[in-house]
Amino acid sequence: MVNILAERLANSKPINKDKFKKGATKLYLETYGCQMNVADSEVVISILNKEGFGLVDSYKSADLILINTCSIRDNAEQRIFNRLNEFKHLKKQNKSLLIGIIGCMAERLKEKLIEKEKLVDLVVGPDAYRSLPQLVQKAESGQKAVNVLLSREETYAEISPVRLSKNGVSAFVSIMRGCDNMCSYCVVPYTRGRERSRNPQTIIKEVQELIDNGYKELTLLGQNVDKYNWNNGSVKFADLLEMTAKLDPNLRIRFSTSYPQDMTDEVLYTIAKYDNICKYIHLPVQSGSNAVLKRMKRGYTREWYMDRINAIKTIVPDCSISSDFIAGFCSETEEDHKDTLSIMKLVGFDYSYMFKYSERPDTYAAKRLDDNVPDEVKSRRLKEIIELQNYLSLVSNKRDIGKTFEVLIEGESKKSSERLFGRNSQNKVIVFDKKDSKIGDYVMVKVNECSSATLLGEIVDN
Ligand code: SAM
Ligand code: SF4
Numbered sequence: 071m072v073n074i075l076a077e078r079l080a081n082s083k084p085i086n087k088d089k090f091k092k093g094a095t096k097l098y099l100e101t102y103g104c105q106m107n108v109a110d111s112e113v114v115i116s117i118l119n120k121e122g123f124g125l126v127d128s129y130k131s132a133d134l135i136l137i138n139t140c141s142i143r144d145n146a147e148q149r150i151f152n153r154l155n156e157f158k159h160l161k162k163q164n165k166s167l168l169i170g171i172i173g174c175m176a177e178r179l180k181e182k183l184i185e186k187e188k189l190v191d192l193v194v195g196p197d198a199y200r201s202l203p204q205l206v207q208k209a210e211s212g213q214k215a216v217n218v219l220l221s222r223e224e225t226y227a228e229i230s231p232v233r234l235s236k237n238g239v240s241a242f243v244s245i246m247r248g249c250d251n252m253c254s255y256c257v258v259p260y261t262r263g264r265e266r267s268r269n270p271q272t273i274i275k276e277v278q279e280l281i282d283n284g285y286k287e288l289t290l291l292g293q294n295v296d297k298y299n300w301n302n303g304s305v306k307f308a309d310l311l312e313m314t315a316k317l318d319p320n321l322r323i324r325f326s327t328s329y330p331q332d333m334t335d336e337v338l339y340t341i342a343k344y345d346n347i348c349k350y351i352h353l354p355v356q357s358g359s360n361a362v363l364k365r366m367k368r369g370y371t372r373e374w375y376m377d378r379i380n381a382i383k384t385i386v387p388d389c390s391i392s393s394d395f396i397a398g399f400c401s402e403t404e405e406d407h408k409d410t411l412s413i414m415k416l417v418g419f420d421y422s423y424m425f426k427y428s429e430r431p432d433t434y435a436a437k438r439l440d441d442n443v444p445d446e447v448k449s450r451r452l453k454e455i456i457e458l459q460n461y462l463s464l465v466s467n468k469r470d471i472g473k474t475f476e477v478l479i480e481g482e483s484k485k486s487s488e489r490l491f492g493r494n495s496q497n498k499v500i501v502f503d504k505k506d507s508k509i510g511d512y513v514m515v516k517v518n519e520c521s522s523a524t525l526l527g528e529i530v531d532n
Contacts, residue, residue, distance in 0.1 A: 094124030103140025112231030220263035354394035358413030359406035398448030
């Protein structure tokens with residue numbers, strides 16, 4: 071779930087208050103966690119904007135503060151509690167200020183959130199955003215307002231999100247919600263409910279709007295995009311990819327997250343067929359040990375995963391591959407950990423997101439398995455995984471030196487306003503001198519140098 075795009079946009083501070091009516095009720099919204107939360111925040115703004123709420127970029131002037139939250143690991147939740155503490159003094163200064171917790175933490179903790187944190191006025195789960203205007207009204211009358219009902223149908227299909235992306239170049243498009251996989255460690259099925267796919271016509275309409283508004287890249291989002299299924303298989307994920315790719319050859323299509331059990335060759339052939347479907351797949355393996363994968367209830371083996379990797383390398387040879395890893399899952403032995411390091415080397419991942427196992431209440435693992443790997447062992451294993459990934463990323467980046475890539479420019483380099491950065495199809499960040507190019511342009515960039523995180527290059531003629 072957490073990838074580079076999410077890191078760029080998660081925790082994003084609201085922007086562009088000028089989009090909203092003057093004198094509107096001032097809304098301040100902070101987003102934590104995954105890309106899906108960023109996409110949800112865009113829906114929330116759209117819903118509230120229609121009711122006269124305008125987004126402001128400082129919580130100090132807000133009438134309503136909403137925090138869109140993540141529950142995936144304990145430290146994600148602790149961060150929110152710390153943030154709430156920082157808001158405490160505001161309530162003393164402004165008695166009518168309302169504070170709402172929305173998203174996964176709202177769903178997981180429900181009323182308990184209000185009992186624990188008296189300053190919280192609203193608690194709204196991921197499927198209840200349409201009721202936000204009524205809930206705010208209720209909270210304004212001095213009552214605590216809670217809606218954490220999960221839905222089997224809600225996809226916010228026809229709501230046109232108000233984009234938070236600052237660059238006007240890349241956007242998220244949610245294609246499904248929830249997850250039915252029930253991996254034993256994961257809280258998502260409890261916080262985001264059952265899996266459901268969004269009507270493809272509304273997806274295509276949203277993508278067309280993005281094209282009309284000058285966007286150049288979109289990421290189709292779902293917890294397991296390979297299970298996208300509309301109307302009993304009449305539109306599957308491969309079909310949806312093809313439908314979006316055909317809309318405009320200048321629009322880049324990305325997607326996240328793929329699931330090893332469900333990723334078909336048909337999807338890979340579709341990726342290979344269209345130049346504008348990016349050659350990058352995030353295929354989280356979590357562990358290289360069959361015993362651990364079984365306890366995680368991931369539904370595939372190391373051998374199955376390697377078969378999918380080989381299929382990617384055969385059908386989409388220039389594809390980059392990234393993964394997620396969890397270090398120190400219940401009863402993970404030193405041998406299991408070595409299996410993880412060995413699968414990393416075998417695949418040669420270009421990038422990874424790596425985490426220490428964090429037990430989440432009410433999951434199968436919390437109820438039935440023992441969180442018995444000591445914290446210092448988890449930390450040491452995580453460190454080894456990170457060090458190996460840094461090495462693998464450097465090897466992967468070094469292979470690109472001398473190659474020329476088409477890059478979509480996303481912004482100015484943090485280090486110099488004379489330099490720009492963008493990504494190639496493989497999702498690698500490339501930094502280069504500006505020349506006369508600008509954000510949103512496609513340019514050809516030759517790679518001259520690299521670190522494990524970034525490629526450095528220069529614009530060359532086509
Ligand atoms: N649906 C995607 C998948 O299955 O690959 C990812 C969703 S999850 C929200 C993002 C990542 O967080 C997972 O791939 C996993 O590595 C990590 N994660 C989930 N639950 C975790 C836990 N309890 N402790 C540590 N990491 C966890
Ligand atoms: Fe969680 Fe597994 Fe669903 Fe991913 S596929 S969201 S890890 S339950």
